[in-house]
Amino acid sequence: MQSITWTGRIISRALWNGISNYSTTTADSPHQKKRDPHILSVVSGFPKELCKSTKLRKGQFGDDAWFCARVKAADVLGVADGVGGWRNYGIDPGEFSSFLMKTCERLVTSGRFNGEPANLLARSYNELLENKQPVLGSSTACVLVLNRATSTVYTANIGDSGFVIVRHGVVVHRSEEQQHYFNTPYQLSLPPPDHSRSVLSDRPESANTTNFRVEDGDVILLATDGVFDNVPDKILLNELSRVQGERDPVKLQTVANSIAFMARKLAFDENFMSPFSKSARSYGISVTGGKPDDITVLLATVAL
Amino acid sequence: MVDVDIWEECALRTFDGEECTGFPQYVNEVIDFSSQYGSDISISYTAYNITGKPSKYPDYGDFPQAFVMRTYGKWWYDAPSRPEPIMTQNFGIQSQDYIDVSFEQKVYPEQVTLYETYNPGSVVRIWAGDGSGKWKLLWEGEPQLVGHGSRKFSPVINQIDFMTNLLRVEFNHSKLDYYTELDAILLVGSHCNNAAKASNNIQKDLCKIASQIKALNIDVVSDYMDMTTTLYSLTSLAQQYSSMLDDINQEIELSSRTTSGPFDSLPDETVLRILSNLDLVSLCRCTKVNKHFYRLASDAMLHTAINLKPYWHSVNYKTLEYLSPRCKYLQKIDLSWCGNYGQISPMQFISFIEKCGKQINNLRLDCCKFINDDCVKQIAVSCRNLKELSIRNCLKISREGFESLASISTFQRLDFYRTGIEADPLVKLLEQNPNLQHINLGSCVSLSSMDTVAQCLGAHNHELVSVDFWKTYSLTPLGVKALANCSKLEEVDLGWCLGVSIPGECMMALATGCRKLRKLFLAALRGITDRDLAPFMENCPHLQQVDLLGVRSITPFLCLRFLETMKELQLFDISFCDQIQDEVVQEWRRCFPKVSIKRSSQSDGIPSPFQHY
Numbered sequence: 001m002q003s004i005t006w007t008g009r010i011i012s013r014a015l016w017n018g019i020s021n022y023s024t025t026t027a028d029s030p031h032q033k034k035r036d037p038h039i040l041s042v043v044s045g046f047p048k049e050l051c052k053s054t055k056l057r058k059g060q061f062g063d064d065a066w067f068c069a070r071v072k073a074a075d076v077l078g079v080a081d082g083v084g085g086w087r088n089y090g091i092d093p094g095e096f097s098s099f100l101m102k103t104c105e106r107l108v109t110s111g112r113f114n115g116e117p118a119n120l121l122a123r124s125y126n127e128l129l130e131n132k133q134p135v136l137g138s139s140t141a142c143v144l145v146l147n148r149a150t151s152t153v154y155t156a157n158i159g160d161s162g163f164v165i166v167r168h169g170v171v172v173h174r175s176e177e178q179q180h181y182f183n184t185p186y187q188l189s190l191p192p193p194d195h196s197r198s199v200l201s202d203r204p205e206s207a208n209t210t211n212f213r214v215e216d217g218d219v220i221l222l223a224t225d226g227v228f229d230n231v232p233d234k235i236l237l238n239e240l241s242r243v244q245g246e247r248d249p250v251k252l253q254t255v256a257n258s259i260a261f262m263a264r265k266l267a268f269d270e271n272f273m274s275p276f277s278k279s280a281r282s283y284g285i286s287v288t289g290g291k292p293d294d295i296t297v298l299l300a301t302v303a304l
Numbered sequence: 305m306v307d308v309d310i311w312e313e314c315a316l317r318t319f320d321g322e323e324c325t326g327f328p329q330y331v332n333e334v335i336d337f338s339s340q341y342g343s344d345i346s347i348s349y350t351a352y353n354i355t356g357k358p359s360k361y362p363d364y365g366d367f368p369q370a371f372v373m374r375t376y377g378k379w380w381y382d383a384p385s386r387p388e389p390i391m392t393q394n395f396g397i398q399s400q401d402y403i404d405v406s407f408e409q410k411v412y413p414e415q416v417t418l419y420e421t422y423n424p425g426s427v428v429r430i431w432a433g434d435g436s437g438k439w440k441l442l443w444e445g446e447p448q449l450v451g452h453g454s455r456k457f458s459p460v461i462n463q464i465d466f467m468t469n470l471l472r473v474e475f476n477h478s479k480l481d482y483y484t485e486l487d488a489i490l491l492v493g494s495h496c497n498n499a500a501k502a503s504n505n506i507q508k509d510l511c512k513i514a515s516q517i518k519a520l521n522i523d524v525v526s527d528y529m530d531m532t533t534t535l536y537s538l539t540s541l542a543q544q545y546s547s548m549l550d551d552i553n554q555e556i557e558l559s560s561r562t563t564s565g566p567f568d569s570l571p572d573e574t575v576l577r578i579l580s581n582l583d584l585v586s587l588c589r590c591t592k593v594n595k596h597f598y599r600l601a602s603d604a605m606l607h608t609a610i611n612l613k614p615y616w617h618s619v620n621y622k623t624l625e626y627l628s629p630r631c632k633y634l635q636k637i638d639l640s641w642c643g644n645y646g647q648i649s650p651m652q653f654i655s656f657i658e659k660c661g662k663q664i665n666n667l668r669l670d671c672c673k674f675i676n677d678d679c680v681k682q683i684a685v686s687c688r689n690l691k692e693l694s695i696r697n698c699l700k701i702s703r704e705g706f707e708s709l710a711s712i713s714t715f716q717r718l719d720f721y722r723t724g725i726e727a728d729p730l731v732k733l734l735e736q737n738p739n740l741q742h743i744n745l746g747s748c749v750s751l752s753s754m755d756t757v758a759q760c761l762g763a764h765n766h767e768l769v770s771v772d773f774w775k776t777y778s779l780t781p782l783g784v785k786a787l788a789n790c791s792k793l794e795e796v797d798l799g800w801c802l803g804v805s806i807p808g809e810c811m812m813a814l815a816t817g818c819r820k821l822r823k824l825f826l827a828a829l830r831g832i833t834d835r836d837l838a839p840f841m842e843n844c845p846h847l848q849q850v851d852l853l854g855v856r857s858i859t860p861f862l863c864l865r866f867l868e869t870m871k872e873l874q875l876f877d878i879s880f881c882d883q884i885q886d887e888v889v890q891e892w893r894r895c896f897p898k899v900s901i902k903r904s905s906q907s908d909g910i911p912s913p914f915q916h917y
Contacts, residue, residue, distance in 0.1 A: 106369070107347065110355070110356065126345065127348050130342060130343065130346040130800075131348055132366060132828065132853060132854050132880050133880045134830055134854055134880065134882070136856075192830075192856065193805055193806055193856070193857070194831070
């Protein structure tokens with residue numbers, strides 16, 4: 001009985017997301033008519049603790065945060081995963097990641113963005129330091145930029161969030177995971193001053209940067225580790241291939257929802273040999289099952 | 305007859321122009337400003353945030369997305385670093401800060417709306433400029449205290465006769481409780497001249513009246529008019545006219561012979577003493593009275609201290625040319641805010657300084673965009689007795705210019721806020737000036753080794769009374785320790801020196817080294833703890849202003865002890881100190897009514913009774 005109400009809630013959440021994102025994408029449609037190279041993007045996701053988080057905040061799923069911004073020269077997407085360990089110190093991990101993403105969005109839309117995603121992350125991190133209200137915590141982050149003039153995707157990635165670019169059923173480009181040791185990704189952090197010596201803190205400059213020339217119809221998935229740790233690559237690839245060249249935001253949203261839903265289901269499946277458990281075993285840690293985590297899926301197709 | 309013309313015109317006119325409706329524009333670009341809370345390497349709390357649509361309104365509170373200035377209230381005027389006012393006899397509403405903003409399209413302004421999202425009421429003037437130095441006042445008013453709540457401020461503005469896309473807003477925040485914050489500025493205007501429209505309306509009215517008069521048929525001469533009486537009245541008028549002419553001629557002759565009336569019997573010194581109470585504009589008007597007044601009102605002794613800042617909107621190179629013959633003994637001059645948009649060229653300033661610079665002690669050139677290396681070099685050559693140099697926001701001065709200043713060794717006050725000064729020339733300058741008392745290096749982002757600067761201050765400048773290191777990121781505890789050698793220090797502003805985040809022993813050193821401290825700003829030094837602040841309670845009994853904004857780990861226990869021990873405390877800013885609850889602050893405000901306890905807040909857009917719509 002309980003499972004039914006659960007699923008019901010999950011589906012309604014997914015729908016909620018679907019509707020909200022559908023409306024934003026349609027609002028942008030005059031832009032698309034110009035036939036500038038652009039990205040058509042939708043969002044879906046779940047917070048880890050569904051029952052506790054009574055309020056859904058825009059741009060956030062639990063401790064995960066995301067943003068999509070569009071300016072004349074570029075489309076910019078980003079995800080960040082707040083490191084949950086800070087909860088024990090009385091710090092809301094979602095605040096850091098959400099501030100980081102919101103500031104990225106503000107920097108992009110206010111025209112203070114030079115097209116370099118790593119620079120964007122660094123500047124956004126700097127704004128954290130400049131805030132009167134101390135925002136503490138740490139977060140992984142991944143930012144992807146489509147430069148319209150060159151039809152090239154520029155990316156910057158810190159930690160274990162990441163992206164996959166799929167063309168006709170083949171992964172043509174993907175991010176590398178940055179890890180200090182198992183389950184401890186690289187992270188941007190602002191620890192409480194009294195802890196600063198004992199905390200892992202990576203400079204924004206340590207971001208892994210790549211660039212890749214995209215083609216019309218390419219599918220881009222930008223997601224937090226909640227997706228990559230739970231959904232096996234094969235299944236993911238299968239889902240992504242379904243939306244090759246998709247221009248209908250509703251269909252795109254359906255697939256995004258299904259990836260998020262799948263990740264959610266597998267995360268709570270105790271008997272499933274998830275990519276996370278496989279990786280743990282390679283480190284000699286014996287675990288089975290998924291990894292319950294916040295899930296954020298940003299799914300996009302390239303239209304040149 | 306004239307009337308006929310009007311009637312004809314009335315018949316021809318169609319009175320168009322009704323389609324000219326104003327359209328709204330938000331700020332496109334910030335052209336210039338005098339101060340900002342944030343730093344140039346960031347966007348939080350900077351002037352830039354005033355561009356575009358309102359991002360926070362109607363939310364009320366202290367948000368990084370707004371434009372915030374450096375000061376509020378009377379605190380900076382009560383601090384040890386307060387500059388001595390020049391020419392206090394200038395009247396009118398004083399303004400302390402300004403921002404120049406531009407919009408995409410030039411319009412005849414109809415309405416200007418300011419979105420104030422925190423502590424509203426500081427706007428005192430709104431100007432419209434043509435971009436080449438001509439300014440017209442749109443609105444002026446006293447600073448207000450309007451209470452808490454965001455507001456849209458939209459005063460009734462004057463009509464102007466040119467199209468503009470440049471506005472200047474002037475602020476006076478002396479009445480405010482805390483920092484004011486602005487979200488956006490909306491300019492509504494149209495492409496057609498409303499003043500012309502208004503005159504069009506007058507024309508319309510005139511036509512109406514004319515037609516009414518015509519209906520009365522008064523231009524028709526009646527058949528039975530008494531011609532004899534009419535002619536007689538005309539001749540008597542002619543006789544009166546000739547006698548009136550005689551009167552006027554006599555009057556003119558008399559006035560050219562008389563001098564200044566009772567002023568003649570006073571000795572020159574007394575008249576000069578009286579004239580010295582006049583502001584600059586009145587003084588200039590006096591020179592137009594007669595030769596006697598001209599001689600007295602342009603006396604060099606009346607022109608030893610000149611403040612042109614309140615007249616920035618009408619000062620140009622001609623002003624300098626006009627004043628220079630009178631400035632033989634010029635000692636103090638404030639040219640701040642003047643000469644921008646091409647009104648004074650570097651060459652014109654240089655020739656003024658050459659002529660009148662020899663005796664200058666105090667030179668203030670804040671926000672003078674024309675000041676470049678050549679100007680600074682000329683200052684270094686001509687003003688050999690310079691005690692004060694204030695060049696806030698003068699961004700054109702490079703290393704070369706600053707280096708030339710090292711030839712002066714009489715400095716007591718240097719204000720380099722938001723300039724591009726680097727450490728090497730600064731160190732040379734400091735070594736040359738052992739009598740330096742005040743230095744402001746706030747927001748100087750090119751200072752890459754503040755520790756060297758602080759060490760130099762500690763070694764050479766023992767007369768130092770105030771230092772402002774606001775937002776200089778390269779300062780570390782090492783530099784603060786060196787600064788503690790300056791035992792006469794009364795004011796230390798280390799706000800946002802993020803390099804001092806983990807202070808170690810340096811606060812202890814500062815407290816024991818500088819026992820005269822009256823003002824201590826430690827905003828956003830996140831690592832400051834109770835342990836770092838305790839020494840100030842023991843060693844610095846005269847502390848009056850303390851800013852601990854965003855210092856996360858200080859406890860209510862310490863704050864209470866601070867309030868109890870520091871008997872002279874007046875300002876205590878504990879905004880964003882996470883461990884202190886609002887209720888406790890309320891309690892403290894009751895118990896310590898003499899202390900102004902600041903507590904910044906953020907709230908979402910609940911309409912307040914103070915909102916103006």
